[in-house]
Amino acid sequence: MSLSRRHAVTATAGLLAAAKSLSGAGVHAQGSTTPEVRKAIFGFIALTDAAPLIIAKEKGFFTKHGMPDVEVNRQASWGATRDNLVLGGGRGGIDGAHLLTPMAYLIHMGRVTQNSQPVPMAILARLNTNGQAISVAEKHKPLGARLDASPLRRVVNSESKFAMTFRGGTHDLWIRYWLAAGGIDPERDVSTIVVPPPQMVANMRVGTMDAFCVGDPWNAQLINQRLGYSALITGELWHNHPEKCLGMRGEFVQQNPRAAEALTAAVIEAARWCDIPANKQEMCEILARRAWFNVPVTDIIGRMRGEVDYGDGRTVTNPDITMKFWRDHASYPFRSHDLWFLTENQRWGILPENLETAPLIAQVNREDIWRAAAARAGVTNAETPSGTSRGRETFFDGKVFDPENPAAYLASLSIKKLSAA
Structure with missing residues (x-):
């Protein structure tokens, strides 16, 4: 068999x-x-x-x-x-x-x-x-890749590492969607790798990665340590x-x-x-504790309030596109x-x-x-x-996904890898 x-x-x-x-x-x-x-x-x-x-x-x-x-x-x-x-x-x-x-x-x-x-x-x-982000290494900031990933096409190759957290998981799907929409095939043009969320910033620090997709506090921590910027938050990629x-x-x-x-x-x-907005501070103080995340509250509180510092000069306050x-x-x-x-x-x-x-x-x-x-x-x-x-x-x-006709959605996507197995 x-x-x-x-x-x-x-x-x-x-x-x-x-x-x-x-x-x-x-x-x-x-x-x-x-x-x-x-x-x-x-x-x-x-x-x-x-x-x-x-x-x-x-x-x-x-x-x-x-x-x-x-x-x-x-x-x-x-x-x-x-x-x-x-x-x-x-x-x-x-x-x-x-x-x-x-x-x-x-x-x-x-x-x-x-x-x-x-x-x-x-x-x-x-x-x-909502509430995730795609963050890019500091060395690529001058290219200006944001919602449109296409500026990265000039510098990436099959050895370029784009990290997510689990094959087939949400972060994998967000970074693949973003790359493909910008004309970058995540199967051929770059290398997608798996990195656990708490290790994302450390891997970026040693210069082994070009970008990653993960939830917070790791995107905000990357920016606070001046190691990169958020090209987008995923509520911009697909609202809610x-x-x-x-x-x-x-x-x-x-x-x-x-x-x-x-x-x-x-x-x-x-x-x-x-x-409840009045509970955000207490919530973040709880999450920041050593028993849970063991990170500074400042790595959490901003985006939980809808305040996004992208790390490239852009800032926005919009709770509707955050978590x-x-x-x-x-x-x-x-x-x-x-x-x-x-x-x-x-x-x-x-x-x-x-x-x-x-x-x-x-x-x-x-x-x-x-x-x-x-x-x-x-x-x-x-x-x-x-x-x-x-x-x-x-x-x-x-692109539009109609749950009554997912085949039409698939057909509309120019970059994909289908399997019958």
């Missing part, structure tokens, strides 16, 4: 198991709302979009919803996060995580796990929209784009549906708290957004072009749990989206 065929068989078996394990709330749907367990173990990466998870712990929202023993543990990289999710909380790993949204699907399908073994996953909420998610092992959700709902309610309350945790339905896991992530992974050959996306999204995306959790957290109907799609999305270069 060929490798691709064997992978397809393994993945299919895993998806069938996932469909069973992630279907509905099961026998626990009736009766008590008391969580089945008091504890869950989450992982986080030192990025500001982990704030709802950290604040839910620090401000007692997990305890409020009957989960007083929740742990939120730092992870060294997204690869370590994946490995600990595969292990699971009962075997020394984690039950859930602050997670790059596409990772939930890649783990679920066994695309990034050892021996291609699928590990059923569930997306319970989005943790944020989805980013991280609250991902959990499907097994935990299936066995503990009331606990999954309680955990999601706590994170929803934390997201609302994080988006959101609750505003404009930032917490809701729109299925149309999951479809875009899958489509972009098809674009770059990470997922096969003929992938059946609808049943996959139905297995992983648990917007039903989000809605039950939102009601539990006291969210009004006015704050809850009426449907599971946000509709057509327009990008900075004029």
Whole structure:
């Protein structure tokens, strides 16, 4: 049996198991709302979009919803996060995580796990929209690359290093989109490499990289250390784009549906708290602590307030294009957004072009749990989206993604790498 065929068989078996394990709330749907367990173990990466998870712990929202023993543990990289999710909380790993949204699907399908073994996953909420940046080395500042990456074409080659945090993850997709829109093929014209978020600035300092895409505080820290500038913040690339998610092992959700709902309610309350302007200073002081990020508050607070210093003479104050945790339905896991992530992974050959996306999204995306959790957290109907799609999305270069016709979106992109495997 060929490798691709064997992978397809393994993945299919895993998806069938996932469909069973992630279907509905099961026998626990009736009766008590008391969580089945008091504890869950989450992982986080030192990025500001982990704030709802950290604040839910620090401000007692997990305890409020009957989960007083929740742990939120730092992870060294997204690869370590994946490995600990595969292990699971009962075997020394984690039950859930602050997670790059596409990772939930890649783990679920066994695309990034050892021996291609699928590990059923569930997306319970989005943790944020906007809030990432693409930063460029100081040596390239005179070229003036901003939203338009094309000025870099004069100096880059196949050895030029453009860093992101996980193959197929959000940062990978943002930097690829930006490069391709500027006529730079990320597969042929440059080298894309994986670097954990906390190591981005250190790698730029030693001169080994040309640019990187990551969340904060690392872009602001790069500028504060005069090592580079932000060409753009990703809210300019795609306004109100989805980013991280609250991902959990499907097994935990299936066995503990009331606990999954309680955990999601706590994170929803934390997201609302994080988006209150009066709470920004306290939030950033919490995140900056040694237990969490161990960075100066000044590396966090500006962009959390919507104040962006690009490091090239440009400054802007616009909270609408910077990180959101609750505003404009930032917490809701729109299925149309999951479809875009899958489509972009098809674009770059990470997922096969003929992938059946609808049943996959139905297995992983648990917007039903989000809605039950939102009601539990006291969210009004006015704050809850009426449907599971946000509709057509327009990008900075004029490209349009219509979730009703993703094939047309793919066809409109001149730079891509498709795969049938």
